[in-house]
Amino acid sequence: MQASMFNVRVPIERGDEVFLMNTFTDAQLIVSRDVVDLLDRLHGHHEFSDVERETIEQLTEQGFVVRDRAAERDDLKAFFREVREGTDTLKITVLTTLQCNFACDYCIQGDHGDYNKSAAKMSLEMAARVSGWVEGRMDAIAPRRLVLTFFGGEPLLNMPVLYAMAERLHAACAARGVEILVNIITNGLLLSREMVERLNPLGLNGIKITLDGDRDAHNRSRPLRGGQGTFDKIIANTRAVADLTRIAVGGNFEVDTVDSYPALLDFLAEQDFAPKLSKVTFKPVIREKSAQARGTIPLTVVGAEGKPLNGACMTSAGTGVSRVCDSCNFVDDKMAYLREETKKRGFATADGVHMGPCEIHKGHAHTIGPDGSLFACPGFAGEALQSTGHIDGRAEDYRTQALRNFEQLASWEMCNDCAFIPVCAGGCTVASHNELGDMFAPNCHKPSFEAGVMALAREAAESVVGSRWSVVSSQSSVDGARRRRRLTKERAMKGKKTNNPKKNGTLRPWLVDVVVDNLR
């Protein structure tokens, strides 16, 4: 019997109590310090008072006490196996087109110069074949639910395909007794009431739009191809449909735009549709110092003919221009800051703790490109060699190999005994692939998780006592952040590319030395 490796703890100032969370069971408690002391002396201890035994029983029920470490690791492996093999939900993301009417200056898609001449677009004939393939998957795994997400490029530039697939798969789900949820991730420019009214009976669940800061910042960052601003039109469209469907707002912040987000949040909070916004979440765009000036971005990999190899609208995960994984903690700090600013205005947002495992770890989650190619997640749709298959079942060695690679993804196994493994799963594989040159390596945002846990602790404390409590950020957390910055800097000086630790038997120190003891 011992304390779970997935326990995290945050001391609460005043009251001598501690917030406890188990990232594996999702249980959250506020306990007195003697309970924490009991957890600390469990291992190898066998004699307890009646009160202690009763407390241990309660802690065991919530997952804070486990039989032993080996059993817990087995449970973790079983959890990831269930995630991979689970058939409850079939998740399909369809890239209706890789064309886009925006010219976001951080976009990796690489077709700004040729105005979509080489960006692929799904045909109606292919849409029918893709729908047939999805029906086949439903018959094979009998899911309870189909989550169908339309994405791109800009998915609304190919409405015939979007409507055709939504209509056919809605009927297919009805015939099979499968629930269907249709999502659209769009820049919002072409969003209309008519469109939402047509899609609502087909299972429209919600729409995600993007606003990159306040009006000025957004218009600089996400202009039309002709350079015109898009903020006002997106807001008008959002207002037009807000009573018909749920709207989630996303945004991509950078060093020079992050300060404009509070103004955006103030603006949104003043809008009549504010109560209708289901979620507001921002994510980072990080430019490398070597990135060229705006308007002359090399963007994504370009093939021999000079055409971009295309890719999904991955606004923060490109090669050379934008990066999701930073080396200066800017991301972690600012994400925590923006989460708090968002919550202050009363909007639902990501809590910063529940970040995974994402769809790439799920065997029954597929991204389908305009040509019918299958990918493990939209982040890899820009690389033909990362295709895991094709809806026509064609057997090609590179796709077979890619599928094998994705099935073996388990970067979390290199995260040692990090308490955040169940909610992180080793981080974003796309970021590891693009930035570390190794999709099998984990990428760590532990400070962001810690900030998220501290926010949960604060909310929990406030909910219990109804007043503002503060949580203690201990010295070891600060030391950990300093150590990580130093090691990351050292790593950067040795060169950005890293080898697969699985292959050479080594682990980068900053990846194994991230356990923050004060939170255990």
Next chain:
Amino acid sequence: MKITVIKKSNGKVKTMAACPWILDEPPVAKS
């Protein structure tokens, strides 16, 4: 020894429906 339950164990932590790092989650599912 005092324990206040803020959130009970779900057995296992909920997994993400989509990508939280880059794409963001679509709106919360209805059911």
